[in-house]
Amino acid sequence: MPEGHTIHRLALDHVRDLARQPLQVSSPQGRAVETARVLDGRAFAKVDAYGKHLLYRFEDELTLHVHLGLFGKFRRQASPPEPPVGEKRLRMVGDRWTVDLSGAVACALIEPDEEEALLARLGPDPLRRDADPERFVAALRRRSIPIGAAIMDQKVIAGIGNVFRAEALHVDGIDPLLPARELGDERARVLWRTMAKMLADGVRERRIVTIRDARDKPVTAGRAPKGEGPRTRADRVRHKTVHVYRRRDCHDCGGPVETYPMAGRTVYTCPACQPAGSAGPSPTPALADGPAPTLDLG
DNA sequence: AGGGTATGGTAAT
DNA sequence: TTACCCTACCCTC
Structure with missing residues (x-):
């Protein structure tokens, strides 16, 4: 593990x-x-x-x-x-x-x-207080390899493996094949925070936990006031299961999970949640701003 | 008993 | 890209 x-x-x-x-x-x-x-x-x-x-x-x-x-x-x-x-x-x-x-x-x-x-030989480790997320952002900017290969490179970010690769890219709606440098700085910072959160939760709970921000999911009950877009939920959904890693169907949408080798390992991705060429939805200020999350390892 | 697989990484080709 | 190393477990024969 x-x-x-x-x-x-x-x-x-x-x-x-x-x-x-x-x-x-x-x-x-x-x-x-x-x-x-x-x-x-x-x-x-x-x-x-x-x-x-x-x-x-x-x-x-x-x-x-x-x-x-x-x-x-x-x-x-x-x-x-x-x-x-x-x-x-x-x-x-x-x-x-x-x-x-x-x-x-x-x-x-x-x-x-x-x-x-x-x-x-190691890049920044999100679980360490001394980690500098900007080193990660800069490393992605320099690389034309797919983002799914880049985050497996311990020199780009230290501590990510095949499970977190699959799960983090899925949660952020990123196509693993997207060239790293095309992710963009803001989305790179969001991805860092996603991975930092998942890793920290994993330390605390002794297992991999994914937390999906459900803000983009339309509210099913009630009707949106006229003139406004569909209402969205702001709550975060905790999953004590993986969404795509080693799954046949996506835990979120039920669609088939696609697999192919990348960087010597099998990538698991949901083409519906992570469309080809997708860099994920636009980061919200709430996710993109603020200090990088840290974990007190006292 | 034997084969396939696994959350990783390196060195050779 | 491939070969190879490390070990345990689970499945099939």
């Missing part, structure tokens, strides 16, 4: 469960034995999350870098733990909780220069 929200949630959970106490660290699978040996008996003070990367700040300036990749998983159990089952790359045992890591792409100590290079 690893997109940005999962990674930030893990950082919070691991600080809560394991920080500031000496940990028993081992590598049952045997692929990170040296890393485990160095960290064994040490404590970490905090965990920094950048996009899909985790950085555990251990004593003595030691940093453990973890990237889950597609298959990586953390599992938690009460201490003392059961004997490891399966391919456990790293086991961290604290006084109350034990966390096992399996399937990760990266699980190793990194030096400051390597970390610098890593962070240089």
Whole structure:
């Protein structure tokens, strides 16, 4: 389940469960034995999350870098733990909780220069307070690749994966094939806010939640006063389900979901809600203005 | 038992 | 663009 929200949630959970106490660290699978040996008996003070990367700040300036990749998983159990089952790359045992890591792409100590290079490869992460949305806007302006490929590029925006790509573009009514630079700055800012909100909700609720602004939906009951357009609802609709990702039919309109490969992954899009060439409806001032949303990750 | 699939990313072609 | 890596789970045979 690893997109940005999962990674930030893990950082919070691991600080809560394991920080500031000496940990028993081992590598049952045997692929990170040296890393485990160095960290064994040490404590970490905090965990920094950048996009899909985790950085555990251990004593003595030691940093453990973890990237889950597609298959990586953390599992938690009460201490003392059961004997490891399966391919456990790293086991961290604290006084109350034990966390096992399996399937990760990266699980190793990194030096400051390597970390610098890593962070240089990442664009702004909407879940971080220090994120600058204008870097995202500027990056889109520079790219002729489809918007659906651009937001999967971690250098453009860090933390978005295939689910959020499908869902965010759908919520904003954007055709994934639209060239990134044709989105326009205002709509790019709206898209940033959509993704920031979805990611933040995902951290809080431990799952992907989409929130659709229903303002453009005509009110079915009642009649519009003469001379005025149809009345619209201003309420926001929360969906604890995806709208298009891995669905056959669109959750909003019921029409068939279209799929095709883009940037090495399958795109899911609703041609009715996201017509060809669409950059989405004009942003309303309420959505386009104001400071970028932030999340207190205290 | 074996195959297909998955929310990711890199390196080679 | 493709090949390949990492692991678990679910389906079919």
